[in-house]
Amino acid sequence: MRQQPYFGGAESGGPRLEDVMEQVGRGDKNAFSILYDAVANTVFGIVVKVVRDRAQSEEVAQEVMIELWRQAGRYRPSQGSVMTWVATIAHRRAVDRVRSAQASANRDKAAAVRDQQRPFDEVAEQVETRLESEQVRRCMRALTELQRQAVTLAYYQGMTYREVAESLQAPLATIKTRMRDGLIRLRDCMGVTT
Incomplete structure (x- = not known):
């Protein structure tokens, strides 16, 4: 026991x-x-x-x-x-x-x-950023004036489509069409695949 x-x-x-x-x-x-x-x-x-x-x-x-x-x-x-x-x-x-x-x-x-892991290479990052920026500027120059203005206002100044339409004194539907067409041209110019 x-x-x-x-x-x-x-x-x-x-x-x-x-x-x-x-x-x-x-x-x-x-x-x-x-x-x-x-x-x-x-x-x-x-x-x-x-x-x-x-x-x-x-x-x-x-x-x-x-x-x-x-x-x-x-x-x-x-x-x-x-x-x-x-x-x-x-x-x-x-x-x-x-x-x-x-x-x-x-x-x-x-x-x-x-x-x-490989340490961060600041110089290579800066060069890559600069090259991408130059490519964006080159592709932006290939857009029509209305496309370039609409994309700039929407993506660089943070405006909504409605605000872009008011700023450019254009109908909202026209701005939406220009934005769509402009973004497609930018995508193609930048070589981005979907």
Whole structure:
């Protein structure tokens, strides 16, 4: 017959773990000391099986004990034994630590990959931007006057089609047609494929 992992019971004359838990829930530090002695080895055993790193397991086990102190008032004997409740908290904390460690490793790996990518070449970027700007200016010169004005007002000055029509004193339908035709010519001139 397996011995209880804690200290007492009705036959030994010691307090039951459920009673100790109730006292801990009321803030009794001596009762928490008894609880700690009763469950610490079990908590550490559960945590180390999940975490697998002794130093981290010690940290997690300590976090579990702090959580037991803080959450003792929430324990309900009708929902399971103290040891089951403690084991559940320990397992949950251990899994959280493993997930956190994995997420951290993934972030570090992603950062390392980003750092190994080709560094930003500011000169090449400026040259490319200048060449694209020159090509846009050249293609804009190929548009009709109304197309060029409409595109300039809409895309460089942020006007709506209606505002462009009012500014150029042209019917809205005409502006829409000129804009469509102008954008098609620009696309073709720039060599953009759809």
